[in-house]
Amino acid sequence: MRNSNREGGTVITGIFITFEGIDGSGKSTQLALLRQHMEELGRTVTVVREPGGTVLSEKVRTLLLDHRSMDLCERAEALLFSTARAQLVYELIIPALERGEVVLCDRYAESTIAYQGYGRELPLEEIITLQEFATSHLHPNLKVLLDLDVDVAAARLLGSFADRMESAGLAFQERVRQGYLQMSQAAPNEWLVVNGSQPKEKIAEEVRSFIEQNIFKGS
């Protein structure tokens, strides 16, 4: 087992961008469009999704999303998401950033803060501290929040497989949405908040131009 502390010499030269938002907000769609754009520009891109991306994290994902799963308590749920993330950071994200790649991540620490902290109403400060521990204090260069009405997002998902998390209801999604908005308002320099109800291409263009002007400036 290798030591997973980041103290002691790792050099991060890559760019780390995460996509956040309620279920059905369009994260996967935008991540794919940004990936394509970055690759067309000749950049090496690593894409990861949460929870998942490593053998351990995929097993945790199956456990978490299984309809018939045991009566998982809220704290265990928060710890499982964080466990999957710790392994993903250690095994994939940090090595890719050390190689100088662009890492695009479908959800990251802010998902646990939004869903388990604001949504499930677990103690917020403790959830935030847990994220610092799980990620070895690795923060994204940019967090893209796709913000939209919970009803619009739910309508998009109608007919698709409603997993255990998505069936938690609209009131829950609304708390999650408000949690994201509070986080982004508290630290506006860390976030790009986009109106997620716009057409896909319009959102993609907004994300691309923001990143080119603010994240890749001069490179």
Ligand code: ADP
């Ligand atoms: P998420 O990954 O956030 O759950 P997805 O990217 O999977 O969201 O999108 C959920 C659904 O909404 C998909 O059917 C997708 O095609 C559709 N969708 C994504 N972005 C938009 C958009 N801007 N306008 C309308 N529908 C969208």
Ligand code: TYD
């Ligand atoms: P995901 O597969 O990203 O769903 P979607 O593409 O529909 O947004 O995530 C599955 C569910 O897990 C989703 O409802 C969000 C939830 N989740 C948490 O509750 N906490 C977390 O830390 C993460 C990463 C996801």
